[in-house]
Amino acid sequence: MDVKHIAFNIAFKDKRSPLTYEQLNNEQLILKIKELSPNASTQECLDAITKVRKLCDDVYEVCDSYRDGKFGTDPLGVKTAIIELSKRDPGFSATEYDTAFSVGLLWTAF
Amino acid sequence: MFRFNLNFLFKKSTLTCVALLSLLYSACGSNNINVAGTNLFTDPATKISETSSNAFTQQLYSEALAYEPLLGKVGTRVHMGYWSGKGNHGDLVRVLDAINGSTATAGQAANKAIWDEGAQTSLQYPSYIIMTEEHWYERGNAVSGKVTIFGVEYTDPFPTTFAQADQIWGQYSQRYADLARTFYTATGNVVQVWCFVNGAKANRIFYTYELPELIKLETEGVVSVHFAKTDLSDWTVPGDWTDGTANAPTPAQ
Numbered sequence: 001m002d003v004k005h006i007a008f009n010i011a012f013k014d015k016r017s018p019l020t021y022e023q024l025n026n027e028q029l030i031l032k033i034k035e036l037s038p039n040a041s042t043q044e045c046l047d048a049i050t051k052v053r054k055l056c057d058d059v060y061e062v063c064d065s066y067r068d069g070k071f072g073t074d075p076l077g078v079k080t081a082i083i084e085l086s087k088r089d090p091g092f093s094a095t096e097y098d099t100a101f102s103v104g105l106l107w108t109a110f
Numbered sequence: 111m112f113r114f115n116l117n118f119l120f121k122k123s124t125l126t127c128v129a130l131l132s133l134l135y136s137a138c139g140s141n142n143i144n145v146a147g148t149n150l151f152t153d154p155a156t157k158i159s160e161t162s163s164n165a166f167t168q169q170l171y172s173e174a175l176a177y178e179p180l181l182g183k184v185g186t187r188v189h190m191g192y193w194s195g196k197g198n199h200g201d202l203v204r205v206l207d208a209i210n211g212s213t214a215t216a217g218q219a220a221n222k223a224i225w226d227e228g229a230q231t232s233l234q235y236p237s238y239i240i241m242t243e244e245h246w247y248e249r250g251n252a253v254s255g256k257v258t259i260f261g262v263e264y265t266d267p268f269p270t271t272f273a274q275a276d277q278i279w280g281q282y283s284q285r286y287a288d289l290a291r292t293f294y295t296a297t298g299n300v301v302q303v304w305c306f307v308n309g310a311k312a313n314r315i316f317y318t319y320e321l322p323e324l325i326k327l328e329t330e331g332v333v334s335v336h337f338a339k340t341d342l343s344d345w346t347v348p349g350d351w352t353d354g355t356a357n358a359p360t361p362a363q
Binding site: 103107 | 193194196197199200203231242245246247248250251253258259260261272275276279280283311313314315316
């Protein structure tokens with residue numbers, strides 16, 4: 001698994017608790033990634049963390065907007081919201097956008 | 111997640127009982143079908159009923175005590191955390207960790223902090239883990255009964271609405287709030303409640319489920335509620351907090 005996917009999973013999959021990236025600083029996240037990918041360079045890890053941090057921010061905003069009805073409430077609304085996410089943060093897979101959106105709905109529920 | 115459960119089954123005998131009870135509880139009481147090891151397709155109507163009951167609060171209490179027995183000891187000062195809105199989660203974690211890291215001096219009772227996810231900030235209640243494995247929001251956004259979880263498509267045997275997903279998480283949080291009564295009875299101390307909710311919206315769980323419950327608990331004399339004035343509010347500095355549910359921050363629109 002590449003470094004970006006590991007960084008993604010730390011945020012959205014390994015622990016469904018909200019916002020791991022709010023709790024951990026870059027150094028702590030780099031250590032976590034290197035535990036799973038010992039050969040990853042620090043710069044690689046940092047690049048991935050930066051991308052996922054931005055994705056986390058955007059997920060929060062998009063899911064918040066979705067909850068406020070800005071994308072509509074039917075299944076098309078979900079699709080539109082996920083497209084918005086993919087436009088803001090290109091480079092992730094379709095499955096990752098779906099997962100991030102669902103996790104974001106939990107973050108924004110509280 | 112299943113591997114995690116196995117690890118602690120072998121390491122912590124007390125937690126073994128809690129984990130097994132929780133799994134049994136969920137399997138027998140919720141009509142669950144464990145499709146892929148970590149996905150539980152609980153009937154939402156059953157879950158709504160479960161999370162409405164005092165038994166659910168007692169379940170959370172047992173799970174909290176299994177992690178931290180001092181939470182049920184006479185004299186312990188119990189603290190409960192709440193957060194809502196972007197950026198507030200990490201601030202609450204900082205305060206809870208500071209409370210749990212504080213050292214009681216001779217003759218003083220211990221301070222122990224929990225939140226809706228678990229005891230301390232790293233040990234999640236088995237009931238919370240089950241909630242996440244039930245994937246309510248994926249199910250609440252199913253299209254034609256098809257649910258996609260981590261890229262795999264399932265047919266949901268109990269179709270769930272988005273509103274039900276919100277209600278289930280809301281009621282879970284309400285039962286978490288009710289834990290204060292049990293701690294109050296067990297310890298003899300008013301429970302201290304710390305809230306990071308600046309910027310939170312009115313239609314989210316804090317304002318719709320948790321705050322109404324905190325108002326009741328405050329009226330009963332069970333809790334003392336504090337709202338953080340800033341991201342850096344320190345639990346040992348009274349001036350960092352606004353006290354009382356009547357002074358809760360105005361929700362964001």
